[in-house]
Amino acid sequence: MPDDKILTLNAGSSSIKFALYSANAKLDLELHGQVENIANSANLQVTRSGAEKTSEPIAACDHAAALRTILEVVHSALDGASILAVGHRITHGGPRFAAPRILDEANITTLKTYIPWAPLHQPYNIATVEGAAGIFPDAIQVGCFDTGFHHDHPWHCDVYALPRHYYDQGLRRYGFHGLSYESVLSQLKTQAPDLTRGKLVVAHLGNGASMCAIVAGRSVASTMGFTALDGLAMGTRCGAIDPGVLLYLLETEGMSPEQLSHMLYRESGLLGLSGLSSDMRILESSEIPEARQAIDYFVHRIRTELGALAMTIGGLDGLVFCGGIGENSSQIRARVCHELAWAGINLDARANQKNETRIGKGKVQVLVVRTDEEKIIAQSALRLARR
Ligand code: ADP
Numbered sequence: 001m002p003d004d005k006i007l008t009l010n011a012g013s014s015s016i017k018f019a020l021y022s023a024n025a026k027l028d029l030e031l032h033g034q035v036e037n038i039a040n041s042a043n044l045q046v047t048r049s050g051a052e053k054t055s056e057p058i059a060a061c062d063h064a065a066a067l068r069t070i071l072e073v074v075h076s077a078l079d080g081a082s083i084l085a086v087g088h089r090i091t092h093g094g095p096r097f098a099a100p101r102i103l104d105e106a107n108i109t110t111l112k113t114y115i116p117w118a119p120l121h122q123p124y125n126i127a128t129v130e131g132a133a134g135i136f137p138d139a140i141q142v143g144c145f146d147t148g149f150h151h152d153h154p155w156h157c158d159v160y161a162l163p164r165h166y167y168d169q170g171l172r173r174y175g176f177h178g179l180s181y182e183s184v185l186s187q188l189k190t191q192a193p194d195l196t197r198g199k200l201v202v203a204h205l206g207n208g209a210s211m212c213a214i215v216a217g218r219s220v221a222s223t224m225g226f227t228a229l230d231g232l233a234m235g236t237r238c239g240a241i242d243p244g245v246l247l248y249l250l251e252t253e254g255m256s257p258e259q260l261s262h263m264l265y266r267e268s269g270l271l272g273l274s275g276l277s278s279d280m281r282i283l284e285s286s287e288i289p290e291a292r293q294a295i296d297y298f299v300h301r302i303r304t305e306l307g308a309l310a311m312t313i314g315g316l317d318g319l320v321f322c323g324g325i326g327e328n329s330s331q332i333r334a335r336v337c338h339e340l341a342w343a344g345i346n347l348d349a350r351a352n353q354k355n356e357t358r359i360g361k362g363k364v365q366v367l368v369v370r371t372d373e374e375k376i377i378a379q380s381a382l383r384l385a386r387r
Pocket residue numbers: 012205206207208235278279280281282284323324325328329
């Protein structure tokens with residue numbers, strides 16, 4: 001009898017990532033991949049255990065079509081086994097959801113009310129849950145919340161200085177990328193166990209980017225807030241901005257809320273500043289001054305937030321880089337850490353260039369950790385399935 005399986009699905013605005021695991025204690029990874037560029041020139045990438053990655057263009061005009069393709073690939077890999085649980089990354093858990101949980105109809109209805117709080121992700125997260133439940137009706141659907149890790153922020157790191165009743169209505173600094181921070185912490189248990197008890201700033205630098213201050217394994221503050229727009233500049237998102245700018249654009253420039261939302265989420269950040277691309281690889285290899293300026297701003301914001309987060313937690317034992325940029329761009333890491341010896345941050349240039357795990361040689365440990373959000377989701381799904 002083949003093993004039962006755990007499937008994970010992670011739907012973003014233009015991609016769906018997936019991974020299939022054996023439902024055993026080690027969670028052996030059997031298959032993983034993604035459909036990226038949904039609605040443009042969609043591409044299916046699949047890596048089977050012990051085999052090379054394959055990549056092929058597919059006709060996926062929307063998320064539903066991409067999900068169907070993924071579920072066909074998964075079906076054909078099952079070979080008679082059944083899916084015990086499907087674990088989903090859910091971007092916004094709002095004030096009610098922190099720990100992973102089984103998604104029944106009532107929970108899904110509540111999660112839909114958070115769609116305006118994460119318009120780039122939440123609708124696709126929920127559509128993916130509903131799609132998977134239709135195809136695998138015997139499997140439980142488990143939601144793992146990107147906001148969950150930050151649920152216990154101290155009050156002053158959780159509020160906006162607005163009239164108090166807005167806090168009770170749910171306008172809080174939730175923070176995101178929690179599954180990535182959990183993955184980093186779980187890997188530090190073997191790579192640098194002392195840091196799991198110490199003061200840490202983790203920089204998750206991908207298309208979406210945020211930083212988190214962690215003390216003894218608990219999130220204290222995050223650069224992201226009520227939505228995933230706040231904090232650092234990102235691929236296409238603006239990051240922190242004077243709210244007066246938004247009022248000006250609405251009132252004086254006559255922008256509609258929809259136009260403003262589109263600009264802030266999809267046309268700003270690295271793309272907006274460079275006028276070239278949201279992709280760091282393209283910006284790093286470009287000669288145009290706007291690309292360099294976009295990178296200058298990206299780095300400036302990371303350094304500013306690093307200072308603020310370290311002050312918030314009263315010092316720093318470790319700085320960890322993760323996410324596509326954090327894990328791969330030695331240039332960005334070097335620029336973030338430039339002239340920070342006074343703060344105990346000193347890069348080992350050779351180790352940094354080689355993308356090694358330990359890249360610091362100062363008092364503050366500096367590490368590169370390959371985040372694995374899928375594994376965290378799979379562990380939670382297995383735990384709830386076995387309960
Ligand atoms: P997402 O938030 O969509 O999961 P990723 O974590 O995959 O994003 O990060 C995507 C970003 O990582 C892109 O800006 C990409 O250019 C960047 N990136 C990936 N590899 C490299 C590299 N070798 N050098 C610089 N940037 C890289």
